[in-house]
Amino acid sequence: MSLRQGSMRYPYFPGCTLKAKARGFETSAVASAGALGVHLDEMENWQCCGATFPLQADNSFPLVSPARTLASARKMGERLVTLCSACYNVLKRTNHVLRTDVGRRDKVNAFIEEDYAGDLEVMHFLEVLRDDVGFDALARSVKTSLGGLAVAPYYGCLLLRPNDELGFDDPEAPHILEDFLSALGCQVVDHPYKIECCGSYVALEPGDLASGPSRMVVESARSRGAQAIVTSCPLCQYNLDVAQQGAHGREQAGVPVIYFTQLLAIALGLPEDVLGFEGHVISPGPLLRCVGVVGSDAIA
């Protein structure tokens, strides 16, 4: 392994979904990070990220929970790594408020009895891979060739917007996932819906509202030859995956929607028990066996 630095340690915030529905996201990420010399130190006593960033400017109460997380992470170091796009979005935007709005900062600090100045850097794991590990070094660490796999990146909204607060990537023409997939050796499938809406929380409403946008996203990737879609958002994963249930059913070949870290773990040749593909509507197993990147039938 030829990494730019030796072992890197980061405080790490998992968030609720990664302990429940998206367990595979976390296990694959933590194991992959370890293989790349990155140690993700899970915060003790972390609590809800806030789930959605509050847009009410005169109500600071929803900032309390993420602010507590930020304040305690700051005591562990200068940076905090997240995996889930929603956690990243809420924590980074809350941090932006605390950094730039003195009035709200004082109010929240008074309530949580902290003296946090907003000087933590909230990072997404993709940024760690790009900036600290480096995509070139990542490419050199790949053990399992994924050259036969055509993968479509899917960003959704939470990683990219609002750009002046997140500054993650070009919100109109992002390329970090493409660069990541290229480093793993995949064929990258560009498609126009990669930053369009997945349907978001409309999925909670009865009826077919959310599956419309989700199907458009899947169709835009599939029609351009994508065999899989990668994302970093559990809600996007759920929406895109479930939307295919009606259309294709379990029997038909759908497009598996997987977390970028699951693909990373496969590329790094990690044991299949870290992948955590259980619970996917469209199982990635058959595809991955078909292209010869996983061997075991244990993958559902």
Added chain:
Amino acid sequence: MFVCWCGLNIGGVVDVPRVVEEISGCPGVARAVDYRYMCSDPGQQLIRDIIREERLDSVVIAACSPGMHESTFQSVAESAGVNPYRCEIANIREQCSWPHQNEPLEATRKAVELIRAAVEKVRGDEALSALSIPVTRRALVIGAGIAGMQAALDIADAGHEVVLVDRLPHIGGHMAQLSETFPTLDCSQCILTPKTSEVGRHPGIRLLTSSEVESVSGYVGNFTVKIRRRATYVNWDLCTGCGLCTEKCPSRTPSAFERGLAEEPAISIAFPQAVPHKPVIRPEACRHFTKGKCGVCEKVCPVGAIDFGQQDSLIEEKVGAIVVATGYDLHPKAKVGEYGYGVYPDVIDGLEFERLNSASGPTQGQIRRPSDGKVPKEVVFIQCVGSRDQENGYPYCSKICCMYTAKHARLYKHKVPDGQPYVFYMDIRAGGKGYEEFVQHATEEEGVLYLRGRVARVFQDGEHVVVFGVDTLSGKKVEIRADMVVLATAIVPASGAKELARVLKTATDEYGFFSEAHPKLRPVESLTRGIYIAGCAQAPKDIPDTVTQAGSSAAKVLTLFSAPRLSHSPTVAAVDEEICTGCGICVEACAYEARALDTRRHVAVVNDVLCEGCGACAVACPNGATRQRNMARSQAMAMIDAVMG
């Protein structure tokens, strides 16, 4: 001592009669009077009469800013026998009545103080006479697009020599790239070539193409300009422009004139009507320069004009005035990711469409899309790409896009009658003679479909470029499977404009457009005397406005040249050489390069003409050797005492 009411501007706030009463008793004040409009003819006559009656040797006018009427009152004073530099203005409008509208008592007190200070100043004023400077009656015009050519022709036709510089090998600017022009749809080359050939053969115009201004020193009437003439590797004195070299050249490189839609030989003439009609070699594409072999052009040239050893040369020109006509560029492709501009070959900009439509362009004027040469049947035009976009572009309107998009859509429809043009717009700004009618013709007679709304995304889908937009009038989302998309990208200043502004010691706005001295009343003068602006160098504008402004800048140059000598204010810095130690602190303090050290005599000197009288050196001088004429230290102290009471 004269106090102006300025109607209610001053009189509505400041208690003018009370001011007159308080000032009357001041030491040195012979008489204080007020009048409703001091700048009016009766007001001026009042001043003259009282000067003569009281035999005054100096006057103070309490009125508006000296920027407005100082010169008016100076000449009034002079006509009545008072030295104009012993006429002082107390600004009791901009600096008193306007900002203190709600505090009339305080404003009145402040007006008295400001006037007392001015009275103290005028008591110390010397009688000075204006400095006289010679003027070189030659002009430099930077940029040879339609603006620069027009200015150069107007100046040269009036009998003054013009040095016309362009960094490209040919003249004509962007107008040479256009196919037809709005609102009359006449061929751009047809109306341009008479100008380019006239410029090319005019005995009064020294044309320097492939050249850039490197440095400028001096001042109004007396600039010295260094110009770098780039190597063209062709001896133009010998070259006949026969074109044999370009036919035989084996290398190909994307043509900048065709905006990358076609290739040209490494030695080429950009377009058939180019003036001068002489080729240049682009060394980055030439096999002789990149690989060290070839030399075909050298072998075939019948007159031996190829000169691979040619070097850049620096020449010096002396001119009295400079016209900046550096034009525009379009918003860079990399910044419009959502439209795939620069990624998808069939997403092009307005100038690329001009080339597709041009008879001498890459498709000989047939509308064929870049990717596969097919005739596009559905074309989407998107306006305001980068313009009127505070978040991702520029807040300003690029002004010409509504018109040229309507023109494009109409020309497309003329050539592809069964095709469908769509135009996404924010609103249509067609102010200008015959403009609204032109757009109306597009919407009502020619079947161009106008959709009011923005486009969110453009992407390639097989052979199509799919456009996601919204029609805000019907409230519906629109998806168009188009064959080609044309973006009306924002007009931005030509590259290097800010650097040139630094060389010229004049200002640009935050975007890099050259700043005019006054947006309404002095729109062609820059903030530096003797430097004028024309065309898109100042702001986005169309051809008629550009030609108008170019003519206006030429008129300003000719006005400057018509005076036998120029005058300059004498209220500049002066040095008491008995005290000066030659430390040089004043040289560092000067922002106008007006101060220098005389190394032989070890004293600091002042270049009167460059000095703007700002006083920075006088303040910086550690031992008081530099003083500001008519703002001596004693005057400043007396003024402060007057204000502090």
